[in-house]
């Protein structure tokens with residue numbers, strides 16, 4: 653797929669508006685061993701179905717609908733890959749734990765997500781999305797185990813923060829961080845409605861990309877506070 657570099661003026665404008673001007677859709681891949689050229693580090697968005705992965709990718713790159721979102725869970729069924737500038741790829745993975753999907757669909761999506769997290773060499777880090785309103789599900793805890801077994805650098809994005817009162821946010825962050833065994837400074841509070849946490853998420857993801865470049869993966873980024 654061709655990638656046209658944006659003009660310097662477009663880049664400046666986009667930076668001010670908080671979008672990443674050079675984002676392009678690379679492709680939608682049904683298996684985890686897809687090839688990308690050139691090879692850049694990848695940041696993958698994982699989480700339960702409907703937790704807000706595609707929405708957060710749109711906010712991250714500052715585009716309304718580069719990634720398809722839906723009120724109905726199970727929208728994303730393949731690895732959808734976006735290229736950000738000449739720097740890294742964002743990978744929108746299918747969600748896990750959608751109870752209404754058929755058994756076959758659930759197990760094939762599970763295999764795809766697992767294969768990607770277990771084997772993907774270019775994976776620099778994972779943005780793991782958890783709904784701030786809910787305690788982690790069994791599927792979430794299983795994902796946490798997989799991420800730590802594989803030693804994948806993780807940033808937790810607590811999503812849909814606009815749906816709870818501001819005064820409860822910190823208590824939710826503490827509870828969820830403890831439940832999944834992730835340091836609080838690796839957790840970010842996000843809302844696509846209020847456009848919160850997005851800049852911090854970009855900064856932290858970029859830090860993971862830089863660390864991967866420097867040490868060949870395995871770094872740890874702090875969740876920068878806004």
Ligand SMILES: Nc1nc2c(ncn2[C@@H]2O[C@H](COP(=O)(O)OP(=O)(O)OP(=O)(O)O)[C@@H](O)[C@H]2O)c(=O)[nH]1
Nearest residue numbers: 702703704705706707721722726727728747843844
């Ligand atoms: N209020 C609110 N709604 C959100 C937020 N983020 C996502 N949503 C909504 O949650 C629903 C699911 O969002 P998606 O981005 O499609 O979720 P997903 O994780 O990609 O879902 P799958 O592709 O099915 O795994 C949509 O109706 C979004 O508008 C948020 O920060 N606040």
Ligand SMILES: [Mg+2]
Nearest residue numbers: 705706727728
């Ligand atoms: Mg999706």
